[in-house]
Amino acid sequence: MKAKIRGICTTALTKVLLEHGFEIVHPSLTIQKRFELPDNSAEPNLKIKDRFDLQGIRVFGTFDAVNAFQSILQSSFEDVLTRRWSVSVDGIYVGKVAESDEYTVYVNIGDNIIGRLPKQEYATADNKPLLVQVERKRIGAKQPVLTTKLKIVGTQAILAQNSKVGVSLKIHDINKRAELYALGKTLAPAGWGIIWRESSSIQSKETLKDEITKLVGQAKILIAKARNVEAPSLLVEGSSFMDVEFPYLAKQALDKLRASVAPTLNGHHFYKSCGGRVSMALEMAEKLLEEGQDRTFVGKIFKEQILNEFPEEGSQVDIEHVKLSGIVFQLGRATIESIDNEQMKYSRTMQSNGIYDGLDVKKEAEDKAESETRKGDWFITTKYFLRSGELKGIYINVNTPVEIYPNIIRYVDLEVDVCVAEDGTMKILDMEKLEKALERGFISKKLFQTAQEKVKEIVHANSV
Numbered sequence: 001m002k003a004k005i006r007g008i009c010t011t012a013l014t015k016v017l018l019e020h021g022f023e024i025v026h027p028s029l030t031i032q033k034r035f036e037l038p039d040n041s042a043e044p045n046l047k048i049k050d051r052f053d054l055q056g057i058r059v060f061g062t063f064d065a066v067n068a069f070q071s072i073l074q075s076s077f078e079d080v081l082t083r084r085w086s087v088s089v090d091g092i093y094v095g096k097v098a099e100s101d102e103y104t105v106y107v108n109i110g111d112n113i114i115g116r117l118p119k120q121e122y123a124t125a126d127n128k129p130l131l132v133q134v135e136r137k138r139i140g141a142k143q144p145v146l147t148t149k150l151k152i153v154g155t156q157a158i159l160a161q162n163s164k165v166g167v168s169l170k171i172h173d174i175n176k177r178a179e180l181y182a183l184g185k186t187l188a189p190a191g192w193g194i195i196w197r198e199s200s201s202i203q204s205k206e207t208l209k210d211e212i213t214k215l216v217g218q219a220k221i222l223i224a225k226a227r228n229v230e231a232p233s234l235l236v237e238g239s240s241f242m243d244v245e246f247p248y249l250a251k252q253a254l255d256k257l258r259a260s261v262a263p264t265l266n267g268h269h270f271y272k273s274c275g276g277r278v279s280m281a282l283e284m285a286e287k288l289l290e291e292g293q294d295r296t297f298v299g300k301i302f303k304e305q306i307l308n309e310f311p312e313e314g315s316q317v318d319i320e321h322v323k324l325s326g327i328v329f330q331l332g333r334a335t336i337e338s339i340d341n342e343q344m345k346y347s348r349t350m351q352s353n354g355i356y357d358g359l360d361v362k363k364e365a366e367d368k369a370e371s372e373t374r375k376g377d378w379f380i381t382t383k384y385f386l387r388s389g390e391l392k393g394i395y396i397n398v399n400t401p402v403e404i405y406p407n408i409i410r411y412v413d414l415e416v417d418v419c420v421a422e423d424g425t426m427k428i429l430d431m432e433k434l435e436k437a438l439e440r441g442f443i444s445k446k447l448f449q450t451a452q453e454k455v456k457e458i459v460h461a462n463s464v
Contacts, residue, residue: 001065002042005031007050008272009057009246012257020072022046034261043155043199054273055410056081056245058139060089066240073244074444077253079400081245081412083326083442087113087134087144090153090238092222095132095146096231097122107132107146110232115146122148129231131223133238140243140326152215152222153238156200156208157184159215163193170198180208187212192219243326247400247412248376263289265299274309274405281305309406311336317346320410324437334371334409344402345372346409356384358419358429359393367392376401378454380411394420396458398451414443414451418458426462428455 002023005013014024014031024031025040032039046061046069059066070082087109095107098114105122107115107130117132132146152159160166165184167177180201184194187209200208226235246254251269258264263286265271271282285302289295311317319331337345350367364386371382380399384392396418399411415433420426431452438448 001045001068002040003046003048003061003065003069004044005048007048007057008054009050009254009269011261012254012269013048013057015257015261016072016076017069020068051243051245054275056243059242059244060239063237063240066242070242070441074446077246077250078444078450079247079249079412079447080444081243081247081324081326081442083140083243083245084440085140085241085243086111087115087241088234088238089134089136089139089241090151091234092131092133092150092236092238093146094226094229094231094233094235095130097130106143108232109134109144109146110234113144115144117146117148129226129229131226131235139241150219150222151195152219152236154197154211154215156197156203156211157215158195158197159212159219160193160195161191163195165193166195168196168198168200171196171201173201176201183208189216192216245322245326245412248403249401262286265289265295265302270403271306276309276406278306278309278406311339311404311406313338317404318408319346319348320408322410322412324412324415324433324442337370339404341375343372343374344404344409345370347371356393356395358395358417358427359384359421361392361422373402378414378450379458391422393422394462396420396462398454398458414447416451416455418455418462420462426459428459431455 002025003017004026005024010031011034014035018024018035023040024037025042025044027037027040031037045065046059048057048059051058059069070084073080073082093109095109098106098108100106100119103119105117105119107117109115109132115132131150132148133150135145135147137145149163150161165181165188167180171177180196183205184196188194194212222235229235246269254269255264255266258268265282265285268282272279281302285298288298313336315336316333317336319334321329321331323329332348332351334346334348337347348369350363350365350369352365354363356363366387368385368387369382370385371380373380378398378401380397380402382395382397384395386392398414398416400414402409402411415430415437417429418426419429434448434451437443438445
């Protein structure tokens with residue numbers, strides 16, 4: 001299988017993929033040099049790039065390639081989260097209308113998935129049954145965005161329904177662009193347009209004509225096949241998509257992989273995910289390492305440069321509580337009460353009334369929550385107090401070890417919690433949610449077992 005990788009984890013992931021038999025295509029000059037790779041412009045089965053928040057990667061590829069990569073990740077990184085989307089990206093479905101409103105037609109595409117089709121597209125759709133394609137908008141969302149303007153994707157070109165001829169912006173040669181545009185005008189069948197992909201710029205006219213003939217044939221077969229398939233169902237499989245999160249331990253494992261190939265400071269992937277001045281300072285420091293500067297000296301200078309970027313006692317920070325599904329809950333602003341290399345305490349003041357889940361006691365505005373965790377711990381202990389100082393209960397959240405960013409405290413909630421009521425009685429909550437995450441492949445068996453072990457440790461510690 002072939003993989004194309006870009007982003008802050010490129011060196012580490014290149015190493016682990018090469019070790020598992022993948023071929024790296026379109027490597028950057030740096031990666032070619034580090035791994036002594038040849039030029040390779042083959043079409044990848046797997047494409048990997050950074051998530052926008054730099055906390056992981058986004059993966060597109062064939063079902064088999066993504067499946068293999070998921071197995072590699074879960075066996076290599078203890079706390080990695082691998083969230084597969086059950087929808088086929090660019091996949092073409094025979095859909096069945098479920099309901100509609102003023103702007104949207106809700107289409108059942110199978111497996112209890114309801115997609116959103118713009119009302120104006122359904123109004124002009126005259127092909128029955130309803131053929132829809134998953135667009136590359138809101139990828140990963142519960143309700144995919146659909147279109148009736150189908151695209152048949154080939155190696156050199158894309159056949160696009162109700163579209164004009166287009167040429168990839170990655171083709172910069174003006175004469176070649178004009179040539180491809182003219183050729184597309186002559187080859188495009190009625191009701192379809194042709195979008196030339198980057199690879200088309202180095203192909204002969206005969207090869208491109210053969211490609212279009214093949215795509216037109218596929219379109220005809222698709223439309224004919226749709227008449228004999230019961231809705232809802234998948235007709236043409238597109239790409240598989242996976243969102244990957246690298247928490248605390250995964251970043252450390254990535255550091256070790258990178259360090260075996262290139263000069264790397266401890267905490268490399270954490271500091272890269274900080275972005276901004278921290279990431280820039282890291283790049284400068286590791287250039288000094290590459291030049292042969294003393295590691296202890298470089299590490300000391302780097303820490304001095306970034307010291308003021310991180311919170312200290314009295315700092316205000318946001319709390320990012322990340323669910324296994326990937327949804328991020330902002331728990332509000334907290335004040336750092338104390339912080340050192342091993343332990344951190346922070347507090348929040350409740351802003352509204354409600355109920356403390358699990359404790360089954362009232363949450364009142366101006367209650368105080370005091371949280372405590374240690375470096376590397378798999379849980380956060382939070383004590384809830386009345387404004388007067390009376391204890392309401394203790395909530396112990398099982399999670400990946402906390403990471404402290406310049407303005408944020410972040411961790412991934414593993415769903416399981418232990419509640420200790422005012423009278424000392426304990427309850428274990430939401431173990432079934434962790435089991436469901438295991439069933440869906442979000443977490444590995446090892447991470448599931450680790451969470452179970454941590455719950456046992458917490459219960460034992462609070463029973464003494």
